[in-house]
């Protein structure tokens with residue numbers, strides 16, 4: 642469970658996230674949607690303790706990230722691809738993370754297998770394509786077998802087979818009872834993957850609802866998304882007037 646209450650973050654004069662409250666429940670995939678610059682990455686960084694909120698707070702399983710005893714075993718995240726040393730092999734990158742995170746070294750080969758990188762585990766990660774780098778980032782997120790997982794744009798750079806693989810992975814992680822928060826700009830993909838949606842615009846909450854409810858009137862998720870975010874564009878224009 643992730644709980645955000647009144648989260649606010651400013652960068653100089655820019656309000657990136659404003660008084661944002663939502664919960665992400667276990668056992669389902671929660672999609673995190675919003676136009677470019679709406680504050681999704683900033684929110685994910687605050688969940689992971691990488692950015693400090695100016696107001697409000699966010700907890701994982703009831704505790705802030707800084708209060709987790711074994712963070713990698715409690716929450717895994719893919720926030721950016723290529724956060725590894727390019728000269729290291731995929732296996733040694735994961736082995737270093739496991740050693741630092743109190744994780745059984747046997748998990749390294751298990752996650753390499755799970756993400757389809759077992760055959761290139763000894764290759765320098767700097768030679769990986771974007772899709773392979775994304776898979777390595779996902780392996781790192783899964784390494785500690787955590788109950789809570791965050792993925793920021795995981796389908797970036799993946800081919801159609803990779804996109805389908807991500808969809809099935811997200812669904813299976815949720816079916817295992819994990820809490821899964823997933824951001825993506827591909828709304829059609831989100832419609833196939835997510836059960837629940839948190840939609841933000843200009844850093845503010847626009848909707849916290851199920852995919853089924855948002856599309857109940859027979860409109861597509863894309864139409865529902867545009868209807869919601871149009872209202873936020875009007876709000877931003879008024880705020881900046």
Ligand SMILES: Nc1ncnc2c1ncn2[C@@H]1O[C@H](COP(=O)(O)OP(=O)(O)OP(=O)(O)O)[C@@H](O)[C@H]1O
Pocket residue numbers: 652655656657675676677678679680681682683684
């Ligand atoms: N480190 C930073 N310094 C200054 N401004 C920032 C910083 N990080 C984010 N911002 C600003 O905060 C706002 C929210 O950005 P954020 O990256 O969180 O949005 P996003 O929804 O993830 O966007 P995208 O969909 O394009 O990835 C934007 O106006 C952005 O320019």
